[in-house]
Amino acid sequence: MTAPVGCSKNSFATANAANSFLQRWRSGSWAYQLVGLFHPWRQSSWLLRWAEPLGTLLVCATFAIAPFVATGLIGLLLLATAGFWLLLTLTDRDGLGATPVHLGVLLFWCVVTIATAFSPVRDAAVSGWLKLSLYLVWFAFCTRVLRAARARNAAIAVFLLVALVVSIYGVRQQLFGVEQLATWNDPESALAGDTRAYSYLGNPNLLAGYLIAAVTLSLSAFLVWQTRSQKLLALTMFGVNGACLVFTDSRGGWIGMLAALLAFLLMLRFWWDEYLSPFWRRSLLPLSGLLGIGLVGAALGTSESLRLRATSIFAGREDSSNNFRLTVWTAVLDMIRDRPLLGIGPGNDAFNRVYPLYQRPNYDALSAYSIYLEIAVEAGFAGFTAFVALIGAIAWRARYQFLQLRERGDREGIWIVGASAAMVGMLAHGLVDTVLYRPQIATIWWFLVALVASYYGNRDPASASERKDPEMPLA
Template identity: 25%
Template sequence: MEKSLVLTFLINFFNRFSACFKGSILKKIEDFFANIFKKDAQKSFFVRFFTKAPNLSNAVSNSAIARFFLAICNFFAKIIRGAVKILKKSAVLNGILWLYDNVFDISLRTYGLFLLAFSVVYEAVLVISGGSGGIIALAAAIFSAVLILLNISLSAMFKNSVLIKKIMLYFGIDLEQSAKTVKTTRFCGAVFLGLGALCGAVTAYVPPLYVFAAVIAFCGVSAVLINFKTGIYIIAGLFPFLPTMAVAGLMLLTFLSMLLKLAYDENFKFTKTNLDVFILLFALVMFISSVTSFARNSSMKIFMVYSVFMMGYFIITNTVKNKKSLYLMFSIMTVSAVLVALYGIYQHIFGFAEGTTWTDTEMFTDIQTRVVSTFGNPNVLGEYLLLMIPAVCAFVWNAPKIGNRVVNLLPLGLLGLCMIFTYSRGNWLGLIAAAVIFVSFYDRKFIWLGIMLVLLSPLFMPQSIVNRFLSIGDVSDTSTSYRVYIWFGTIKMLKDYWFCGIGPGTEAFNMIYPHYAYASIVAPHSHNLYLQILAENGILGILVFLALLIVLFKDSISAITGAKKSYAKACCTALTAGLAGYLVQGVFDNVWYNNRIVMMFFMFLALLECSVLILRKGEAND
């Protein structure tokens, strides 16, 4: 790669471009106004407020209410510790724990015995029931024969993979060390033979694919219960591809696992953040709104789903405690985002049935497709990418070499291309806002480059994209006029329901909003995050939410200000920028309409707080 002409050109161009501004008039003008602004800003209440770190976590934890809840938790913790001592005597539990600790050390021959027993018994079940040999039994038998011939462990197979070694090392598994010993005993082989035969016998009542799915699910649930961190990493990688209830179930299981560890492990310390109290207050307000909702049953379901996603905040703050875990989390999410973007780009190239559903085809005749990828809606996909793109920027900015930065530009380019193909104007504006914030806080020398790219973009951007962007605010576009009418109708509705709200969810909104709708336009939500929270949860809901945002940005800006360049600062800046851009999009759409995006919002709140804590810890140690 070092000899690449393209790479050499890019590096030289970047260095020359940056150098030409150092002594230029533009640079002097920029520094002049920046210094004036900085002197005036330092005296303002706004800047002094946001650059002073909040310290709410200790105050809340020392309050009488917190001490009361802590006493209750300690009581239940003693009960759980007693139950754990009893369970530790269980042979089944000890077997599961042993398998979890040694899954990479067991010889593949042992897994082959499991499949062999399964295939033989399954074939016998088919013969007894009068059927013929199944393809699944044949495939299992062939695969088992291959595994039985191999007398190596999984750790020995993957010992040369740098990525897998790093991931496993975080979970306490040293593949280099494990690869030296392959643990295989006759008893272990007999147990796996018995389990395989049992699974094969179950196929007399349950289809074999369901049996395999149940085995995988059991292993996954066991792994999450043993180590709750496993659950949150699985969620981070798979939530764009899973249905909402599957994600919610896995999140609930992970939270239960964390509570169990908190109860029985006296060495596990719960991480407190400045947002904890606001998350809990918002959940309380939402519960009250659900109880008083016009569609109580529907609102309570929404509340329970949101509550589970809020649990994700506390799971992440107790998982990501250092740079290594922060990097691993972003790595997993980046790989997942690249797959989402590739699928979106595929939809743009080859098209799909609902591609023009969200477009005014009379006004935008040149837009053939608005991609949705795995999210079913281009605006929702745009919101996902809006949060992810700044996070991926943190990889680019902190690569050790410029060559690595160019390589890291590939996922960033794929996500950016997919964002363009959503044709979501609100998300485009949010991304511009995020880019301005990121560059302003992290590396101001790129401001002029950004301005030039924006000014030159109409020269190389397709006309469909330029037309779409220039249509922002054009009320002749049905999408724009549709939103404006809905905002007016929602504001009219709020005159009667501003105090308690109408309750969370589309069912409550659809019951009340049509009575206030302008031009008889009916909608499932208000197309504005802030109006939606106010309409659903009343004045208390929006006040708690705004207080949460103020403390969040006060926490992050105070940590970023004056900090040295590092991966933690890049992540902190990127997450701040991404969430700010997301909130800009919230002006134009209800960004909480999709439940997975709601979960992602609380995950990013947690990741930002983790970045702040890691950044402050690093600055204190320097």
């Protein structure tokens, strides 16, 4: 077998080595022998004849209700998803579709499990461990469902349509005003009475985290969807989602959106590489960067509230929000120093039990306000290392599939561009916030990871040629 054009021989050899390792593990694993154990029963089951549509329906239902209901109801739906995934796994001979990403997820889960076992507040940590386990089963379930292109496109479309509803309500809050549910602005600043949109999610930072993926996937939809009406809808989604994210006044969300758009542009540049003239190969990124800087500068120049909010990022402890985070981070670093290897155990319950022993007076906190510090305090440096390894596996898999799909001219590769850019943005937002741990955002994050992993062993009957435009690879 030869490497596809555009895929380096080293990447192809690494892929073969990874696949060979997975095959050896499957043949020697006792647990893996359970996969497909009850396959004969599936052949006569009326319910499981509809397994694929039902799986797609569960994924879509999760996205449809997540912004509007209490987290407990989302948990029940994830629990139902876990049960259905187990049923499919025991009755399907196609296997788990395990990828290097799955191995990274498994490694992270094992380290967190050990951290739970050695937690000083084990009863509280078990609650966080169960939540994480549900998210990881959700990832495994989504990976299985999204291997079919129809299911993938349906799930993305439902998410984008729901995000559009959420964004429209957020924009309405900005235009007509809305009661602020908490002191989200520095009470001593000129922005004390400024409106921050929060839509149905009840918190502007949470809304910003939710919309980062909506912004990049709506851009991908504009390039993947074919009809004029679909493209117009995707462009509308991009505009409304982007505007609503700006109206949240979430500085972390703004950083995440800029990082996501930059990542999207970089990947798109390489996707178009062979179609660009030498001039545009050299100039596309610099000109796009200048255009972006110009648009940001124009926005800051015409809106005083945006300018004040943006410049407060650099105000240090003079801004109350900055000061609060810096103080909490100091206490969290003390927690990491005392339990550096495996941390205190996962979950906000464990954090809330231990943090009061370290907190500074009048600085109550529900989390570390940084996903990187949160992982380090919950699972120690072992967990942080496993998380970095997982991100590396995701990036490697995304790059490999990106190159393969680009070589085939398969527009499905643009979903990888959107998913990867969204994850970059969410990780950038995570530098200063932990909204990634909330169910509304966690389900999106693991869906994006599953989207990248789902192209492994793609079962979609449509050939690449049916989705390829020989003149233009994206439209």
